[in-house]
Amino acid sequence: MIDTDRITGAAKAFGGAVQGAVGDIAGSRQDSVEGRLREAGGRAENLYGQAKDAVRHAADEAYDHAEDAYERGRDYLREGHDRSAAYPHASLLVAGLVGFGLGLLVSKL
Template sequence: MVDTDRITGAARDLGGKVQSAVGDLTGSQRDSVEGRFREAQGTAENLYGQAKDTVRHAADEAQDYAEEAYERGGHYLRRGTREVSHQVAEYPLASLVIAGLVGFGLGLLVRGSRD
């Protein structure tokens, strides 16, 4: 979607070019200067519109990447959960020992940080 500043800027730029050309042809210094001023305004407005379009496009791309990363993370989480559940079901005693060791290690870390 093209920003309206780009459209109005292009129109103002064209109008300024026409006005300055008419001023040059008729010898009217006022029309020539005013046309060039209007042309510069149109160019600036067009560039502003282009910048807004660029920022809007970058934001859309960032949102797409974030959504894709979120979906991928959910997929890997579900996959990891299934794998852990499978390992616990297959080796319950080893899982219990590992969980106990992890709990003991966390307890040491917490106790150690209080001293």
């Protein structure tokens, strides 16, 4: 989706360029300078719109990556739960060994 600042900025830049060119041809320094200022303002607005589009795109990409990571984590958790439910004795044994190992570490300190 294109930001409206890009469209209005491009239109202002074009209008300013035309006004500046007409001012140059007509010899009107005021119209020439005014046109160049409008052109510069339009280009700045266009760049602002491009920056907003880039930030929006980056945010969308980050959201998609976070959503994928969340779904993968949920799947791993479900798979781990299913495996531990299939072997409850092994799960208890592993938990007991981990607890015993932590107890040894703490008692050494």
